[in-house]
Amino acid sequence: MANHESTYKPSSRFERWLDERLPIRRMMHGQFVDFPTPRNLNYLWTFGGILTACLAIQIVTGVVLAMHYIPHEAMAFDSIERIRRDVNYGWLIRNVHAVGASMFFIAVYIHMARGLYYGSYKAPREVLWILGVIIYLLMMATGFLGYTLPWGQMSFWGVTVITNLFSSLDAVIPGLGTRIVVWLWGGYSVSGVTLNRFFSLHYLLPFVIAGVVALHVWALHVVGQNNPTGIEIKSKSDSVPMAPYAVMKDMFALFVFMIVFAWFVFYAPNYLGHADNYIEANPLVTPPHIVPEWYYLPFYAILRAIPSKLGGVIAMFGSILILLFIPWLDTSRVRSARYRPIFKWFLYLFFLSVIALGYLGAKTPEGIYLLMSRICTFYYFAFFLIIMPIVGVIETPSPMPRSITEAVLGKGASGAGVPAGAAAAPEKR
Amino acid sequence: MASETEHGTRRDFLTVAAGSWAAVGAAATLWPLIQQMNPDASTQALASIEVDLSPIKEGQAITVMWRGKPIFIRNRTKEEIEKANQTELRDLPDPSARNEMLPERAPASDANRTKKDRANWLVLIGICTHFGCIPKGQSLGDAKGDYGGWFCPCHGSHYDTSGRIRKGPAPRNLEVPPYEFVSDTKIKIG
Amino acid sequence: MKRSTALKASAVAAVMLGLTTPVLAAGEAAEIPRQSWTFAGFRGHFDKAQLQRGFQVYKEVCANCHGLKRVRFRNLSEPGGPQFPEESVKALAASWPNKIFDGPNDQGEIATSKGVIIKRPAGLADPILGPHDNEKAARAAFNGALPPDLSVITLARSASHAGTLLQTLVGMPRDIVNGYQEGGADYLYALLTGYANAPADMKLADGMSYNKYFPGNQIAMIAPLQPGLVKYQDGSPTTIEQYAKDVTAFLAWAGDPKLEERKSMGWKVLLYLLITSLLFYAAKKRLWAQVH
Numbered sequence: 001m002a003n004h005e006s007t008y009k010p011s012s013r014f015e016r017w018l019d020e021r022l023p024i025r026r027m028m029h030g031q032f033v034d035f036p037t038p039r040n041l042n043y044l045w046t047f048g049g050i051l052t053a054c055l056a057i058q059i060v061t062g063v064v065l066a067m068h069y070i071p072h073e074a075m076a077f078d079s080i081e082r083i084r085r086d087v088n089y090g091w092l093i094r095n096v097h098a099v100g101a102s103m104f105f106i107a108v109y110i111h112m113a114r115g116l117y118y119g120s121y122k123a124p125r126e127v128l129w130i131l132g133v134i135i136y137l138l139m140m141a142t143g144f145l146g147y148t149l150p151w152g153q154m155s156f157w158g159v160t161v162i163t164n165l166f167s168s169l170d171a172v173i174p175g176l177g178t179r180i181v182v183w184l185w186g187g188y189s190v191s192g193v194t195l196n197r198f199f200s201l202h203y204l205l206p207f208v209i210a211g212v213v214a215l216h217v218w219a220l221h222v223v224g225q226n227n228p229t230g231i232e233i234k235s236k237s238d239s240v241p242m243a244p245y246a247v248m249k250d251m252f253a254l255f256v257f258m259i260v261f262a263w264f265v266f267y268a269p270n271y272l273g274h275a276d277n278y279i280e281a282n283p284l285v286t287p288p289h290i291v292p293e294w295y296y297l298p299f300y301a302i303l304r305a306i307p308s309k310l311g312g313v314i315a316m317f318g319s320i321l322i323l324l325f326i327p328w329l330d331t332s333r334v335r336s337a338r339y340r341p342i343f344k345w346f347l348y349l350f351f352l353s354v355i356a357l358g359y360l361g362a363k364t365p366e367g368i369y370l371l372m373s374r375i376c377t378f379y380y381f382a383f384f385l386i387i388m389p390i391v392g393v394i395e396t397p398s399p400m401p402r403s404i405t406e407a408v409l410g411k412g413a414s415g416a417g418v419p420a421g422a423a424a425a426p427e428k429r
Numbered sequence: 430m431a432s433e434t435e436h437g438t439r440r441d442f443l444t445v446a447a448g449s450w451a452a453v454g455a456a457a458t459l460w461p462l463i464q465q466m467n468p469d470a471s472t473q474a475l476a477s478i479e480v481d482l483s484p485i486k487e488g489q490a491i492t493v494m495w496r497g498k499p500i501f502i503r504n505r506t507k508e509e510i511e512k513a514n515q516t517e518l519r520d521l522p523d524p525s526a527r528n529e530m531l532p533e534r535a536p537a538s539d540a541n542r543t544k545k546d547r548a549n550w551l552v553l554i555g556i557c558t559h560f561g562c563i564p565k566g567q568s569l570g571d572a573k574g575d576y577g578g579w580f581c582p583c584h585g586s587h588y589d590t591s592g593r594i595r596k597g598p599a600p601r602n603l604e605v606p607p608y609e610f611v612s613d614t615k616i617k618i619g
Numbered sequence: 620m621k622r623s624t625a626l627k628a629s630a631v632a633a634v635m636l637g638l639t640t641p642v643l644a645a646g647e648a649a650e651i652p653r654q655s656w657t658f659a660g661f662r663g664h665f666d667k668a669q670l671q672r673g674f675q676v677y678k679e680v681c682a683n684c685h686g687l688k689r690v691r692f693r694n695l696s697e698p699g700g701p702q703f704p705e706e707s708v709k710a711l712a713a714s715w716p717n718k719i720f721d722g723p724n725d726q727g728e729i730a731t732s733k734g735v736i737i738k739r740p741a742g743l744a745d746p747i748l749g750p751h752d753n754e755k756a757a758r759a760a761f762n763g764a765l766p767p768d769l770s771v772i773t774l775a776r777s778a779s780h781a782g783t784l785l786q787t788l789v790g791m792p793r794d795i796v797n798g799y800q801e802g803g804a805d806y807l808y809a810l811l812t813g814y815a816n817a818p819a820d821m822k823l824a825d826g827m828s829y830n831k832y833f834p835g836n837q838i839a840m841i842a843p844l845q846p847g848l849v850k851y852q853d854g855s856p857t858t859i860e861q862y863a864k865d866v867t868a869f870l871a872w873a874g875d876p877k878l879e880e881r882k883s884m885g886w887k888v889l890l891y892l893l894i895t896s897l898l899f900y901a902a903k904k905r906l907w908a909q910v911h
Contacts, residue, residue, distance in 0.1 A: 039910055064465055081689045081771070084877070086470040089461035091877040092884070240910055244444065248906050251451065252899035259892045266885025267661060267798035270774060275803060278775035278874075279767075288834065359787065443905055447898035454891055474693055474744040 006030025036239035038227035046253030071199035073192030105295035119335030145202035152277030230335025238404035297361030331392030513591035651778035670701035673869025686749020689770035717748035773803035811863035
């Protein structure tokens, strides 16, 4: 159902006046109140709302932390200690921001997995999916920049390792990689100059993310949400108005998510981090294990699985960029993996191999760990480049319902008759 | 199936309950975000300072920093105290004591600008009440103005030996900060 | 052992250990055993008496080499910590041997004519400084080794070692549910009680001591604790284990002085979120009952 028309009626002179000049209430009403939402969405569809909340939380806590943080190599670590000890509720705001980054990534991975399972990337949602991958890339950049700011050992050495990756471009064009790295660093090694510019970019990117999120929501509202059957809304009985039905569900899911969030903030705030980042950065001492934050681990494993430096970099970036092409790599006519008995199991194996790569990313790349990383990396790319195109063509899908209503109510009620209360709800205020 | 109205009431109550409960949480979340902008613990720790007066000889003055402001501490000579006491209150452009420890309307007598039995000690905030320059008069060679106290070079305000404005554009006497003697030779400011 | 040669050799060893990047072979340092701490878990809190004893150990033993520069003297009397009376903390600060440098004096001088840096006694608002002005001075005194500042030492260390996949799969959820954050404290306790004679087949570098739990098993710090070293006033045992326990608890507080406030706010927030979730769940169920 594209471009849903709002049923908004201005109810006062002021509202009419505003509606003629900036129809924002009309838009909000049409897009977020009586917007037809599939009635069979499960809780995996609540993560969009959760992610918006996470972004807002990170921006608010981030702006507040920036009132106290000092992006200078000699003062950064101490300024954070001051936040932890002296700033009123500083410890709380800092914990929320640090844990919030991890929660943001937990939510985005679940959100992406939902998209992969239910075929939410398939036509007409290709642009929606691509915008999502762009948001994901921006999130990874923001997280990387943010982790530098405490200027601990992991901050410093993580930046050193990852920026050094660009020097692998020297194998392509001599000198290019080194010049890029020096340009990023602002010097001949990672230093306070690097820190200062990373702080500036870290403050900037979340607002870029917010802009792309707006486009993402716009693209979504043009084509409408997918749903677990993969069958589009055909009649009124297939949907419910977004408010209050989906909103209520989103609120419940958000608060449950907050329980997990709060558990980490108050009882395990450093669990998801690394102890070495409480040691001040020392350019002369390399930590025994340089590990990125957990949400980068799968890609770190892929990077180290390939024996050549340039090959590893290409594989690592390739593993993210390949996501952009999924709408065209998957040849299946059926959207939802619920009805794709063969693809489903390859997908589960894919999720397992990503988790395995995450585990392996924290290990030293030798022996059995290296072997498993290589197998899982191979499967990762094979899943997209071989399995997706081939299985889509050769698979026979399971029998599918004819509509969402049929899937929810059973074969008897095939869209005839509107259930009491559902569509009638918005008029009843 | 329950009647429409009964259904509606129950649903509305729960929605309202959940919604208002959530709003309470949102408000509570707002508090730390506002409070974090207030002075932090290390700033508050320096909100009070102790100053040892024993190195200040009669006729000498020192300047210390308190909450980012310069504080003039002068050990006045007998002549300076007398001069301050002999001034008629009606000759003062600002009749108010400007002493944080006294009520607003307390008159600007020298007694109201010092501590009882410690009239030789004058403790003032060293910021001109005109536009905020730091008046001269603390060091031996400084200009002290026509009234023997302090002189602000920015726009020519003259303060007397009790720190009260006598001549020039400044509207108010130099302020007396809150302080007390914790011993004969030590004061605590703030 | 001749002190000068021992120190010189320990310098070389310490510098070597500092500059190399050893890949930890599994089993090089022993598995860190877990202790029970009063501040662990959901109902964690500090034992005031233990923090006071721990500070005494820090002051009499550790402060000879290690600073605590992110802790201010006033923190010692604030709620949530050892809560010493403010007057005694004032006196302690004034008598603390490592004084505060306030910048050039009114004559623009930094040092006396004999080259001694002009400093003033510490006050409540000042940090608890270690014996050396800077890293280079410390390394010079300890021939290359740097006694780290202990302000966040329990956060900067961990007990996690390479485990099997099964250990990770079981241990991770268990640790998250328990809120296990005491890895640094467990490590510190293990280190302080882990001094022993080196095994026969191991050659210790000059000036180094053998420690079961230090990565590489050779540590530049000689065993700091001995039985009876610190005289406790409250009758607690004066064993190495007790000292290690108390000073680790004190350092855990030093690294996380807001722990009690955090955990006490935590359960209230969780309770609130739980109630709100249930309310939203009930509202959602009522609402959707009509649709399904």
